[in-house]
Amino acid sequence: MFSAFLRLLPLALVLSVLSAPSQAGVIKGTVRGANQQGLAFANVAVRGSATSTGANEQGEYQLRLAAGRYELVFQYVGYRPQVQPVRVPGGDSLLTVNVTLQAEAYNLGEVLVKSSDRDPAYAIIQQAQQWRAYHRREVAAYRARIYIKALGRIDDTPAKIMGLFKLGPDIKKGIFYLSESLSDFSFTQPNVVKERMLSSRVSGDSRGLSFNRASAGRNLGFYENLIKPAFSERGFVSPIAANAMLFYKYELVGSTPRGGEVVHKIRVIPRRRTDPVFSGYIYIVDGSWRIHSVDLSLDQDAQIDYVDNLTINQQYAPAPGNPNVWLIQSQQVRANLSGLGFKGSGYITAVLSNYANVVPTYPAPPEPKAAPPVVAEKPDAPVGQETAAQIRKRKPDLRGLNAQVRKKVKQAQRDSLKNDPFASMGRGEVQRIEKGVNERDSAYWDAIRPVPLTAEEQKDYHVKDSTEIIRRSRPYQDSLDKKRNEFEPMSLVIGGYTYQNTYKKQSVSVQPVAQIFQYNTVEGIVLNAQATFSQRTDDRRYFTLTPTLRYGFSSEQLNPSLSATWQLHPAKLKQISVVAGRTVENFDKNSQLTPAINTFYTLYLNRNYAKLYRRDGAEFTYLTEPVNGLNLRATAGYFDRHELANTTDRLIHDVPGRAFTPNIPLSDELADTRFGRSRILTVGLSLDYKPGQRYINRPDGKLNLGSKWPTFNVQGRAALPGVLGADVRYLLLQAGVRDAVPLGLLGTSNFRINVGGFVGKQEGMTFIDYRHFSGNQTLLTGNFSYFQLLDYYRFSTNNAYLEAHYDHHFNGFFLNYVPLLRKLKWQEVASLNYLNTRQAGHYVEVGVGIEHILKVLRVDFYTALQSGERLGTGFRVGFGF
Numbered sequence: 001m002f003s004a005f006l007r008l009l010p011l012a013l014v015l016s017v018l019s020a021p022s023q024a025g026v027i028k029g030t031v032r033g034a035n036q037q038g039l040a041f042a043n044v045a046v047r048g049s050a051t052s053t054g055a056n057e058q059g060e061y062q063l064r065l066a067a068g069r070y071e072l073v074f075q076y077v078g079y080r081p082q083v084q085p086v087r088v089p090g091g092d093s094l095l096t097v098n099v100t101l102q103a104e105a106y107n108l109g110e111v112l113v114k115s116s117d118r119d120p121a122y123a124i125i126q127q128a129q130q131w132r133a134y135h136r137r138e139v140a141a142y143r144a145r146i147y148i149k150a151l152g153r154i155d156d157t158p159a160k161i162m163g164l165f166k167l168g169p170d171i172k173k174g175i176f177y178l179s180e181s182l183s184d185f186s187f188t189q190p191n192v193v194k195e196r197m198l199s200s201r202v203s204g205d206s207r208g209l210s211f212n213r214a215s216a217g218r219n220l221g222f223y224e225n226l227i228k229p230a231f232s233e234r235g236f237v238s239p240i241a242a243n244a245m246l247f248y249k250y251e252l253v254g255s256t257p258r259g260g261e262v263v264h265k266i267r268v269i270p271r272r273r274t275d276p277v278f279s280g281y282i283y284i285v286d287g288s289w290r291i292h293s294v295d296l297s298l299d300q301d302a303q304i305d306y307v308d309n310l311t312i313n314q315q316y317a318p319a320p321g322n323p324n325v326w327l328i329q330s331q332q333v334r335a336n337l338s339g340l341g342f343k344g345s346g347y348i349t350a351v352l353s354n355y356a357n358v359v360p361t362y363p364a365p366p367e368p369k370a371a372p373p374v375v376a377e378k379p380d381a382p383v384g385q386e387t388a389a390q391i392r393k394r395k396p397d398l399r400g401l402n403a404q405v406r407k408k409v410k411q412a413q414r415d416s417l418k419n420d421p422f423a424s425m426g427r428g429e430v431q432r433i434e435k436g437v438n439e440r441d442s443a444y445w446d447a448i449r450p451v452p453l454t455a456e457e458q459k460d461y462h463v464k465d466s467t468e469i470i471r472r473s474r475p476y477q478d479s480l481d482k483k484r485n486e487f488e489p490m491s492l493v494i495g496g497y498t499y500q501n502t503y504k505k506q507s508v509s510v511q512p513v514a515q516i517f518q519y520n521t522v523e524g525i526v527l528n529a530q531a532t533f534s535q536r537t538d539d540r541r542y543f544t545l546t547p548t549l550r551y552g553f554s555s556e557q558l559n560p561s562l563s564a565t566w567q568l569h570p571a572k573l574k575q576i577s578v579v580a581g582r583t584v585e586n587f588d589k590n591s592q593l594t595p596a597i598n599t600f601y602t603l604y605l606n607r608n609y610a611k612l613y614r615r616d617g618a619e620f621t622y623l624t625e626p627v628n629g630l631n632l633r634a635t636a637g638y639f640d641r642h643e644l645a646n647t648t649d650r651l652i653h654d655v656p657g658r659a660f661t662p663n664i665p666l667s668d669e670l671a672d673t674r675f676g677r678s679r680i681l682t683v684g685l686s687l688d689y690k691p692g693q694r695y696i697n698r699p700d701g702k703l704n705l706g707s708k709w710p711t712f713n714v715q716g717r718a719a720l721p722g723v724l725g726a727d728v729r730y731l732l733l734q735a736g737v738r739d740a741v742p743l744g745l746l747g748t749s750n751f752r753i754n755v756g757g758f759v760g761k762q763e764g765m766t767f768i769d770y771r772h773f774s775g776n777q778t779l780l781t782g783n784f785s786y787f788q789l790l791d792y793y794r795f796s797t798n799n800a801y802l803e804a805h806y807d808h809h810f811n812g813f814f815l816n817y818v819p820l821l822r823k824l825k826w827q828e829v830a831s832l833n834y835l836n837t838r839q840a841g842h843y844v845e846v847g848v849g850i851e852h853i854l855k856v857l858r859v860d861f862y863t864a865l866q867s868g869e870r871l872g873t874g875f876r877v878g879f880g881f
Contacts (some may be wrong), residue, residue: 025088028062028452029098031055031074039101041332041349043315047071047083050144050320050355054330057347062452067640072097077295077313078265080104081258106254106265121250121266124573127289128240131187135290136223139325140361141188146195147450148212151346151457152177158341169483175460176205177346181212182448183431184354186422189361194422195431199440199448202470203457205466207538209438209698212348215430220312220331222282222291226744232304233827234811235744236276239268239296241442247277255286262286273301274816276745280311290326291316302818303812303825303856306339319358328352351450426729428628428694428707435699449758477503514596521608522663523584524554524648528595539570542701550584554648559584561613571701573625579620584644587611587665587793588772592782601778603651606658607794609777611665615639621829629693629707635684635717638724642767643676662704665767665793668839673793675766681726686715710739713754721763730798732756732771747810752785757800770796773803773835781878787833788845788876789864795840807831809851827852841867851880 031042038059045052046065055061063072067090074082079101086097108120153175160166179202185195187392193215202208219229225242226235237247251267264284270277278296285292291314313332319325334347425432442461453461470476478501478549485499494512500507509532510516518526530548542568550559568574586593593609601607619637626632640847646663692707713736719728733755741749756771774783775790785805810828815821833845849860856878864871 012297024066025067025093025095026062026098027072027088027095028060029096031059031061031076032098032100033076033079033100034100036100039079039178039346041330042074042076042101043330043351045073045075045317045329047073048320050353052317052351052353054332054349054351056349056451056454056457058453058454060454063450063456064447074099074101075315076101077283077293077315078104080256089188104114104256104265105390106256106647108254119251121252121264122245124252124266124284124286124289125240125244125248125250128284128291129242129244129642131289132223132242134362136188136221136276138361139187139189139319139327140359141186142319142327142358143184143354143356144352146183146185146214146350146352147180148183148210148214148348148350149180149451150177150210150212150348151175152344153346154342154344156343161340166486166488169480175203175456176344178457178460179208179210179212180445180449181210183212183214184421185214186420187358193430194425196422196425197431197437199444200433200437201440201445202438204468205460206465206468207438209433209700213696214350220314220333222314223515228742231307231310232302233809234276234303234598234747234813235742236278236298236302239266239278239282240291242729247271247275253281256541258292261288261292263292264672268296270301272817274822276302277311301822303822304818305825308336308338310335311361320355322358322360324362325358325360325723327355327358345879349451353450353524364395367764370448424769426628426697428692429697430694430705431607431696433696433698474503477501480858485867487715505538507534508532514599518595519599519602519659520595520610521602521648522555522610522612522644523552523557524650525552526595527551535572538569542567542571543868548581548583552584552647553648555644557614559593562642571699573631573702574624575621575623577621577623578618582614582616584612584614587613587768588770588774588796590786591773591792592776592786593778594782594791597778597780599784602660606651606653606655606660608646608660608663611663611793612644614642614644615657616642625702627694629690631688633684633688635688636682638726639679640682641675641678641680641766662863665796666791667770667793667796669795669797669799669837670767673767677769678728678764678766678768679724679726680728680769681720681723682717683720684715684717686713688713698710710737712737719769727764728769729761730758730765730767730769731760732758744810745813747808747813749806749808750785751804751806753802753804755800755802758798762798767793767796770798770800773801776876779875781876784831784849784858784860784878784880787835788860788862789872789874790833790835790843790845795835795837795843797837797839802834802836804834805831806833807860825855826850827854829858829860831862843867847876849876849880853880856880 023174031039031044033039040057040059042055042059042061044053044055044061044063053061053063059670064543065088067088069085069087072084072086074084078769080103082099082101084097084099086095088095123542149341154173157171157173166448178198182199183195183197185193187193195214200210202210202872210625216230220227220589222238222240227238228235239248249269252270253265253267255262255264264286266282266284268278268280268282270279274689278298279324280296282294282296293316294312294314296312298304300308304310311334315328315329317329317465330349330351332347332349335345337344337346367788371591387506481500481502487497492785496510496512498509499509511530516528518528528548528550530546532546534542534544536542544564546563548561551557556573559582561579561583563577563579565575565577568576598610601609617637617639619635622634624632644663646660649660649664667673689713690707690713691709694707696703696705715734717732719726719730721727734754736752743749763811772793773790773795774786775792775794776786777791781788784807808830812825812827815826815828827850829849829851835843844865845862847862848861849858851858853859856879857880860876861873862876863873
């Protein structure tokens with residue numbers, strides 16, 4: 001639930017809080033509605049300044065101000081703002097100001113709307129659509145301060161997860177996550193955000209660092225055509241998107257004067273339940289046609305896993321000293337969650353203030369013309385109404401403004417360098433969390449916190465913080481481990497078993513039964529006894545050690561091996577791995593043929609697909625990220641390899657007329673794949689580079705966020721003869737590119753292309769050294785990203801090759817229109833696999849399928865062709881989340 005909550009609510013908006021002056025007064029109180037109930041997350045701003053705050057879930061607010069006279073503006077979406085003059089006396093003082101807001105009275109005026117006429121809301125929305133691009137980029141740059149509070153709570157728990165697994169002793173009803181953060185950040189067009197976290201607090205974890213992030217909230221900008229939050233695979237159409245009329249119906253609730261402006265309240269109604277759209281209200285300012293505020297929701301029809309409903313509230317206001325530029329003041333995302341028998345709720349609230357260095361993109365906005373609130377669909381519109389054609393004539397001409405945008409952005413960047421608190425941040429670094437941000441005491445938070453804690457939150461901090469020492473103590477951790485480490489046979493069958501010592505940061509894990517007990521015709525019944533010991537440190541370094549004892553009861557051979565991995569740096573990627581000993585390997589180390597699948601097909605269907613060999617030796621690997629976006633992997637290894645033969649033909653079910661095949665791979669390129677014995681010394685280097693990689697720099701590690709560019713890969717592997725008896729020589733070079741490409745409502749495409757080949761002189765190469773292409777001859781698949789109808793090893797090559805894989809996840813674009821399938825939340829997928837080698841010619845696989853069946857399964861149907869000739873068809877089943 002914790003990860004689902006974080007995925008669901010990665011909001012970020014900008015929010016502000018003034019550092020407390022030494023002599024300042026505190027204004028506090030409650031914002032209520034007409035029914036005297038607190039208005040959750042109401043906005044409270046100081047008129048004429050960049051200072052604002054937000055109320056908590058109970059409508060309680062607090063604001064720290066220096067001595068003086070002020071006008072406070074209390075606002076809540078759908079309610080009439082109230083201005084309250086206050087005087088803050090000198091010295092530390094406390095002033096209580098409670099207000100009651102009245103629901104806004106929206107007036108439709110005296111315009112008679114005929115039954116044949118369109119609702120007046122359509123004219124307003126059309127204006128907002130025309131001005132959407134203008135308002136999206138009307139500010140070239142600015143800086144602000146943001147306060148974010150995130151909370152998640154469990155309201156109900158099941159007796160067992162999925163009826164199988166017991167809950168851990170630390171999973172209880174109530175708040176499971178509560179954090180606050182205060183950050184400074186800067187924004188520059190088109191979407192460059194730099195953020196420095198000033199302070200962080202996580203309830204019950206004095207060492208914890210909040211995951212709150214200002215830049216994440218920009219995914220909820222309604223000036224974009226498509227809103228793409230991280231909690232959903234598909235995006236959602238904005239109510240003022242260019243194509244919004246295809247997805248929404250609109251109703252004008254009414255209009256009201258507000259602060260010298262006229263604000264229209266428009267009800268947003270989905271045309272079809274199946275569409276990825278919001279419902280609720282959007283408020284548009286007359287004349288400038290900008291967003292004033294939003295109160296929009298998503299429900300279960302939005303096809304969001306584990307979410308029953310989600311509400312987004314946003315409040316905009318003019319930037320200090322510049323009424324032509326509006327910026328967001330506050331944002332809240334609230335959700336009710338359910339899944340796997342759990343029920344819960346949560347929210348993230350963000351308040352923004354301390355706006356500075358606000359640079360408008362345009363000198364002054366084009367003069368807008370007020371539109372009458374009614375648009376007739378008829379060309380002969382009556383007096384006082386306008387046609388759609390007339391509205392289009394008033395569309396702002398942005399063609400000549402593109403150069404202004406670029407010029408203003410560059411100028412803003414130059415100006416920011418003169419006194420830039422973010423200058424030390426690296427290229428691509430979107431957030432920096434300095435060491436020590438979590439060392440602030442409760443008095444600090446009481447002084448700077450703009451949104452007061454609720455009674456529930458106060459209790460959570462008090463209980464968890466006061467008991468943290470106890471909860472970190474060895475007796476307490478040992479008592480929890482005693483419950484966590486209780487052995488359950490079902491856990492061992494499905495996912496293995498882990499014994500942990502939390503206090504010492506140690507754990508020992510064993511694999512599931514299907515990995516421990518295997519069967520193949522080379523070794524017979526296999527006992528693959530393997531355990532992984534892990535030791536972690538307080539600064540996120542770790543060491544793992546995995547001894548393996550593999551014994552084949554038919555071959556009567558014991559194969560011991562040992563692998564180890566060290567993470568050398570607490571925050572940077574820097575790992576060393578070593579594998580040494582005797583192992584039994586598949587000719588294709590990336591084969592989809594898992595031991596469990598091979599065991600089933602061998603024992604029940606007389607299909608011994610696995611082709612194995614033995615290797616003795618060791619391999620060393622070094623993995624690091626020398627510069628942002630560049631991952632380097634270097635390897636060196638020596639192995640003495642031995643050919644193996646079948647030692648058993650036992651099975652459970654005998655298929656008449658079908659015999660086991662020899663332990664010799666079949667290949668079109670190499671007639672005889674037997675090799676006897678071969679020694680090899682290899683060195684390899686692989687470079688992955690993702691240009692423009694964005695990342696978060698934390699004291700406990702670097703988090704990569706991706707970029708708009710694909711990942712490029714180059715690698716080489718060389719076999720060097722004459723050392724330690726090595727008798728193989730070759731050089732394999734490969735280059736590739738891979739990426740995931742979001743296509744809006746149509747879903748997401750993924751592609752991977754590799755081209756390479758063996759160059760130079762070859763000596764003593766065995767079939768093991770060939771470039772293999774992961775095929776599949778079973779109904780079950782371990783990876784849908786590889787070939788699905790290609791015979792194992794058929795087109796393996798020691799020449800040039802081109803391999804390409806493409807799949808597109810439609811994310812329910814078509815199936816959501818089918819009521820039954822929409823309830824099942826199935827999603828469609830299409831794929832294309834291509835291979836070109838000397839023997840394969842042009843080999844193609846085309847597939848279509850359904851994923852998310854029972855949440856986790858995927859079923860595809862494939863057709864294979866070789867140089868235009870149809871080879872065959874088949875279904876494949878596997879995991880598809």
